Amino acid sequence: MPKYYEFMxxxxxxxxxxxxxxxxxxxHASDKKLTEVGSAKFFVKNNGxxxxxxxxxxxxxxxxxxxxxxxxxxxxxxIRWSSMSDNGFYNN
Numbered sequence: 001m002p003k004y005y006e007f008m009x010x011x012x013x014x015x016x017x018x019x020x021x022x023x024x025x026x027x028h029a030s031d032k033k034l035t036e037v038g039s040a041k042f043f044v045k046n047n048g049x050x051x052x053x054x055x056x057x058x059x060x061x062x063x064x065x066x067x068x069x070x071x072x073x074x075x076x077x078x079i080r081w082s083s084m085s086d087n088g089f090y091n092n
Contacts, residue, residue: 002015002016002080002084004016004027008032009029010029010066012029012030012031012040012058012062012066013030014028014066014070015027016081018084021084023087024088024090025078025081025085025087026041026042026043026044026053026090027042027044027050027070027077028040028041029042029056029062038057039054040054040055040056040066041054042070043091044077044078044089045089046089048070048071048072048074049071050067051090052067
């Protein structure tokens with residue numbers, strides 16, 4: 001599973017899977033097990049805003065912190081995403 005970064009945000013890795021690159025750009029947030037069980041899923045718009053599809057077991061505070069991180073880093077994250085997917089941002 002490609003990680004956007006090797007470090008964790010709020011105790012969660014931010015990643016995507018090779019089978020989910022058929023969708024618009026999004027970010028999974030999961031603990032060190034990197035499973036989708038309990039993970040959150042954020043679709044990313046072309047301005048860095050996110051739509052939370054699944055909250056998983058994350059708290060509202062963790063969701064907000066991760067959303068802010070994505071907003072600040074979405075352009076760099078998109079480079080990683082686009083190296084494996086032809087699909088662009090959400091709602092584009």
